[in-house]
Amino acid sequence: MDSDLFELQSKLVPEMVDLLHERYRVLKFIETAGPIGRRPLSLMADLTERECRSVLEALRELRLIRVAKEGASVTEEGSRLLSSLGEAIDQWSGREALARNLTAKLGIRSVKIVIGDCDVNPSVKNLIGKEAAQQFMEGIGDGEIVAVTGGSSVAAVSPYIEVFDDAKHIHFIAARGGIGNEIGLQANVIAASFAEACGASYSAFYYPESLSSEAHEIFKKEAIAQEMIAKYEKTDCVIHGIGDAQRMAALRNANEEERLYLQEHGAKGEAFGYYFDENGKVVHRIRTVGIQTEQLLKVPLLIAVAGGSSKGEAILAYMASAPKQTILITDEGAAKAMLSHVTNKK
Structure with missing residues (x-):
């Protein structure tokens, strides 16, 4: 994503930035510790279980994670996104x-x-x-x-x-x-x-x-x-x-x-x-x-x-x-x- 365009979008929809960082952070923790259950993930990401459930559902619908009995893990698509988005996130943050x-x-x-x-x-x-x-x-x-x-x-x-x-x-x-x-x-x-x-x-x-x-x-x-x-x-x-x-x-x-x-x-x-x-x-x-x-x-x-x-x-x-x-x-x-x-x- 172009940095200038992102800056304009963040001014128009500032809550988008917080949502992006939250989902990226949770996805990063899942990549690091997965497969991981919701409770330990919520502690790791400093979220309530309700907030964690909401983020997990969003990431699952986007096919960035898979949720199984043993917990959540990152899909290939999720890994590609983390790899390509990491540099931009570091820049924006x-x-x-x-x-x-x-x-x-x-x-x-x-x-x-x-x-x-x-x-x-x-x-x-x-x-x-x-x-x-x-x-x-x-x-x-x-x-x-x-x-x-x-x-x-x-x-x-x-x-x-x-x-x-x-x-x-x-x-x-x-x-x-x-x-x-x-x-x-x-x-x-x-x-x-x-x-x-x-x-x-x-x-x-x-x-x-x-x-x-x-x-x-x-x-x-x-x-x-x-x-x-x-x-x-x-x-x-x-x-x-x-x-x-x-x-x-x-x-x-x-x-x-x-x-x-x-x-x-x-x-x-x-x-x-x-x-x-x-x-x-x-x-x-x-x-x-x-x-x-x-x-x-x-x-x-x-x-x-x-x-x-x-x-x-x-x-x-x-x-x-x-x-x-x-x-x-x-x-x-x-x-x-x-x-x-x-x-x-x-």
């Missing part, structure tokens, strides 16, 4: 302009913004995962070693990874040795899920918790550690999350002294076990074996995934020193929060 603006301000390769805010609707993380998976499958090319970090945002990517040409030559590894208690969100488990999704291989790397500095130096000389360090030097792609500094410290059961240190030194964001202040300076790092910030500079495909308005400052802190080839996949909540922080800082 202002997401395209917001993405361009942030890309320029952050000085990275690109920013991709999905609908919604993870803090308001956790299901938005699925949209981030789906977009990141697409970027990975399109960009990996003949890359062989892919390192992934832990965390819920990266874990949301693997369900949307599919078997693709030459996936068998890819080897997934953890971006750093596994630590922490949330087994399902550890890098080793997520690396395995990526490999299983596309028929690739993987190797686990476990780093013992609470090692002293002396034991850490000894562990680094072990064969398994040396093998992983060599792989980090040859990594072709990294998919990673970005965390809030204080929240990550709490998840790692950091003692009061360490948390106070992070607060006093202005730590805002965390990635790869490094803590960054608002200027991108590393103010602290945990003791582990993993990919180093200087090694990231040589990695051809870097995909960062993080969303939610509360993550705005954390993402900006990491992005202040992020490699220029980084692709950031985020949501509207985080994107608007970042732009607000950048604007108010001036």
Whole structure:
């Protein structure tokens, strides 16, 4: 649809814009999570069950979805419409302009913004995962070693990874040795899920918790550690999350002294076990074996995934020193929060 014509139509029938965005959003969620029942879909799309039923009926009559016993799923026609309409919707909604603006301000390769805010609707993380998976499958090319970090945002990517040409030559590894208690969100488990999704291989790397500095130096000389360090030097792609500094410290059961240190030194964001202040300076790092910030500079495909308005400052802190080839996949909540922080800082 011509953008000028759409603008004229929206002025004449302004409610058309809201209806278009609502149906597109619901259709996008069905594509991401389908087949899905009406009740979970209404929660995902933040609609009442009555509103959700109305939208589903309209989409079914347009033959954009099919409704069966197991729930609603997108038809081929619906998939084609989403594919062809996506760019226009991003333009009309202002997401395209917001993405361009942030890309320029952050000085990275690109920013991709999905609908919604993870803090308001956790299901938005699925949209981030789906977009990141697409970027990975399109960009990996003949890359062989892919390192992934832990965390819920990266874990949301693997369900949307599919078997693709030459996936068998890819080897997934953890971006750093596994630590922490949330087994399902550890890098080793997520690396395995990526490999299983596309028929690739993987190797686990476990780093013992609470090692002293002396034991850490000894562990680094072990064969398994040396093998992983060599792989980090040859990594072709990294998919990673970005965390809030204080929240990550709490998840790692950091003692009061360490948390106070992070607060006093202005730590805002965390990635790869490094803590960054608002200027991108590393103010602290945990003791582990993993990919180093200087090694990231040589990695051809870097995909960062993080969303939610509360993550705005954390993402900006990491992005202040992020490699220029980084692709950031985020949501509207985080994107608007970042732009607000950048604007108010001036």
